[in-house]
Amino acid sequence: MPDNQDPANWGPEPVRPRWLLTLRFVATVVCFPVLCVVGLATFLVFIVLALLTELIAMFSSGYERGFGDVMESALDRVVRLGSWFVGWRQLRHEGDTAHYRARVDKIVAHWTALASAPPEPDKPEPPVECEIPLSFYRGVGGRYVVETATAQGWELLPSDVRKKVRLRWAAAAEAH
Structure with a gap:
């Protein structure tokens, strides 16, 4: 069994430096509202596109499925942008x-x-x-x-x- 699959080797993560967490927390406070606006704008663009292309979707199930996949992929990417965010709980309780x-x-x-x-x-x-x-x-x-x-x-x-x-x-x- 590889080391990464053996639960006996699954110890705690190393404690991150306080200054780095503080920096990331401040960046989170600044960037989170921007990410919310970008996510909402992306969602609204896809809603408008969906309304405009509804006629095509009535005749093609492949188009609708593909459109849904593209929308899901785009919104997942927006969510992934925030993967580096640090919340107050993480900042306060690290270690x-x-x-x-x-x-x-x-x-x-x-x-x-x-x-x-x-x-x-x-x-x-x-x-x-x-x-x-x-x-x-x-x-x-x-x-x-x-x-x-x-x-x-x-x-x-x-x-x-x-x-x-x-x-x-x-x-x-x-x-x-």
């Missing part, structure tokens, strides 16, 4: 292991409550898989997520620990 443990415990408990809830009629099935993003566990590492989750009945799915840890509710796997 605080206790904070990240509490966040992991809370999110795993939340997903466990959702997955273990009995199915209700006329409601969607409870989720059987979940993804926990790096921002929740960077101070304690993916190993802590896996240990906490397996203790509550989750199984590890193939994951890229540099981005997220993917889990499956073990009871759902046994039921199928």
Whole structure:
């Protein structure tokens, strides 16, 4: 098993320098409103284009599907522009292991409550898989997520620990 796939090697991320986080936080405060305007403008442009090309879409399902793919791709790129943003919580709690443990415990408990809830009629099935993003566990590492989750009945799915840890509710796997 490669090192990046072995949960035993999934330790905490290195603590980022305070000055860098502060700089990125200030840039986030300045750039976030701009990114919101760009995202909204992109969305509105696609809505206008969709209204103008509705006639073509009535006769061609391929055009509509392609238009949807282009719109999704463009909006995903706008969202990805903000991937370097740093929020107040990250700035304040960088390197605080206790904070990240509490966040992991809370999110795993939340997903466990959702997955273990009995199915209700006329409601969607409870989720059987979940993804926990790096921002929740960077101070304690993916190993802590896996240990906490397996203790509550989750199984590890193939994951890229540099981005997220993917889990499956073990009871759902046994039921199928």
